[in-house]
Amino acid sequence: MRKLKYSAENSPQAWLFLLPALIIIGIFNVFPLFRTFIISFQKGTLNNLVYNGTRNYQIVLNDPKFHTAIGNTSLYAFIVVPVGLIISMFIAVTIYEKIRYKDVFETIFFIPYLTSIIAVGIVFRFLLNGDYGFVNYLLGLIRIGPINFLDDPKMSMFTLIIFGIWSSLAFNIIILLSGLRNVDDSYYKVADMFGATKKEQFFRITLPQMIPIITFLLMVNFINAFKVYSQVFAIFNGKAGIADSATTAVFYIFNKFYVENRYGQGMAAAVILFILILIFTVIQNFVLKRISK
Template sequence: MKKNKIENYIWAYLMIGPLVIGLGIFYIIPFFQNFYFSLTNLGAFGNYEFIGMDNYEKLIKDPKMYKALKNTFMYVLFSVPFGISISIIIAVMLNSKIKGVTFYRVLYFLPAVTMPTAIAMVWKWLYNKEFGLLNQILLKFGIEGQSWLTNSNIALYAVIIVAIWASIGYNMVILLAGLQGIPKMYYEAAEIDGAGPIKMFFKITLPLLSPTIFFVSVMTFISSFQMFDLVFMMIGKNNPAFENTMTIVYYFYNNAFQLSEKGYGAAIAVVLFIIIFIFTMIQLKLQKKLVNY
């Protein structure tokens, strides 16, 4: 019996070993390396010296960092609630018995498997001031077209719309899986009692879907704080609206890879990790309170 137990332990460790090794090499070790490099003046050619908290003191005094933080928080504030709300509505609609439901599910999921580069290029064409489809539609109604990606006042919101559109498919599939896990008998009992679709949605669907919504919220929140690709490909550094759309990750990229201030870039990455960690812990605490309530 003891021999079988030892063999089970051996096989268990052999199975999880590759994953643990991969996590250590590609995630855990680089994390501590990055933290150490944030305390150095690491440059382009790998030479560095230990400078303590100088990079963090520089961050505190850096107005561009605060601008990037503001843009990122604005991005999260709009993209997370609106994106999840739209995903829930679409998931509920696609969970009902409608004609061609499989086609619509595939249609909504397509952006989730589309390369961000392709998404950015298509939306850049749609937003184009001279010949973009969006402005052409507005002209049909006598409304003057906008410089969607070069106007500092609206460029960030234009990117947020694209990000919401791109995230709906992935969130919708997860929420749809959660919806299909809700027993039908609850809806049947509510229907017998005379409850309508709206009442069933708020009294049955939302409470039972809350764990799935929480998971989607956390994942969307983290990905929103890490926004980079759409801003990089749709806006660009030479765009007049760059300052008003630059996110923390873009600011990290600019310092670490374009200005070759890798130590300072590492400090930005550490600050971003701390922000995401704090807000994720807050979400976990709120979820526990809601469950206990």
């Protein structure tokens, strides 16, 4: 008698258990994605949309503001993600190896992740204020400044990047610490026996073992960086900096859809951003897999 092999994909009970989650994903994730794609080919009001062909895509792709938004978003992503990850790794390794009460410091570093980004943005606005900000006070002690972090168009992206790096640390540190705990201590014991330095242990043991965690963080952080909006809204009090100097792709989509009421153009920009994120994610995964081999 032939023994039947169990397959979860062919089990009606398995699909029954998955059905509630699939329905929620379909309604709140898949359907909006298809709806966005459809509206990107239409014009008019939400109650009276008519087909507009590829005109919306032509307008968005030829819009200098969209080019600026994509440029600012790329600048933000390619600085915030690697710099934030390097700083996070340094802090995580320091906590794991040199700090005695690890749980206390883990809690301290994780608190910003639980705090509303708007509330943190308000605090940063006070810290970076050109007249009475604490940062300018400290810079004044070494005879630098005052620097107009918030109201100078040339400083808008720098301010946003600093805020982005800080806001990315909490999540990165917690994930990296969980990865460090899973590295087998026997590797370090053998390395100590052969006289390997801490630097050699980090680059030959810790870093290779942490590649899967780092790959995950790079992918998640880059996707989040390309979708940056809350940080801009918080740090510049609901605006995209002076003269829209810190406009990002999502802020551009928001303005097109909710401010200018150009729904088709806003959705066309959203589709373009989605395609760019998808392409970059595929390329990133390919490169990271090749590096990790």
